Amino acid sequence: MRTQVAIIGGGPSGLLLSQLLNRAGIGTVVLERRSREYVLGRVRAGILEAGTVDLLEQADVGARMHAEGHPHRGCYLTDDQQMIHVDFTESCGEGVMVYGQTEVTRDLYDAQDRIGATHLHQVDNVALHDLTGDAPHVTFDQGGKGHRLDCDMIVGCDGFHGVSRLAIPEDVRRDYERVYPFGWLGILSETPPLRDELIYANHPRGFALASMRNPMLSRYYIQVPLTDRIEDWSDDAFWDEFRRRMPDDVAADLVTGPSIEKSIAPLRSFVSEPMRWGHLFLCGDAAHIVPPTGAKGLNLALADVRLLSAALIAHYRDGDDSGLDEYSAQALERVWRAVRFSWSVTTMIHRFPDHDAFDRRMQQVELQALATSDTARRLFAECYTGVGL
Known part of the structure; x- marks a missing residue:
């Protein structure tokens, strides 16, 4: 089997890359470890930057997003009982779109089916070969049989636990990591959202987030210790704790119901x-992870796809390799800016086990800057909507 670009991983970044390349006449094969049903069953974040919306439109997968998604002008942050509103549109001229990652993935699958793109699901033992030589290829098992896929380029969209990043030699690869001492316990419920925009709550008992998917589907989170298990939290216990962490007037409006999904994310x-080694290119979670606090994960992955798809199209259409040569450096510039933003927001609104009175005062100063300073709100809005990254 042969293709021009082998894509490892059938999540939204792999699917979008395949969509953009196929529309440009470049052949791809997508290899995915899980079934399509499993991929579509994963519950993920759903806040899309303006640039992500534009990219999905460019890929001809924006119609349902515009019909069913919810444009947001801003978000709320709280400091215990105080509500602070940041109006993105007023501060930087852009907003965001609330549209679930699962729905983006579904739209991409439908678009890929319409153009007859090649997807191989439930593949095992994927291995990458000859990445700096003349015959790059991928081997894998499917249905109990071994296969070889020859290609010009390999793109790793297979996430943090995938094989692609580890194919870069240890003496070449450098990893940077900060593991936070808590997780997010999240539930999905068929209830109306608490407010028309997201609420990020800083409370003495810990962080909480009120978000939504549609007018009758809400997603709520609370900060919990890494030692907690899902079994430790009944629905009633979750709702009680969530109420405590919201301002009283907001908590009074909360509509509760049984959870239809519950998980804890570190x-x-x-x-x-x-993010490049020879014929191998990394995209998304294969190369970088951010805490969900700043809503950057999916957007950052699709920003990689934007850069790499343009570089690959220039390579095949024009023989221009400058985009491929510059891909890693250009992608990492945005990555590190997004990592800084996500880290700073995480630090501002979570309670850390080792925080003392000084750290708490610093959080209060940062939150009050958002309440009182046009400049602080503009910088936050630019990063949150992506225009400042």
């Missing part, structure tokens, strides 16, 4: 450099 900041 938080980390992670970057691996470089």
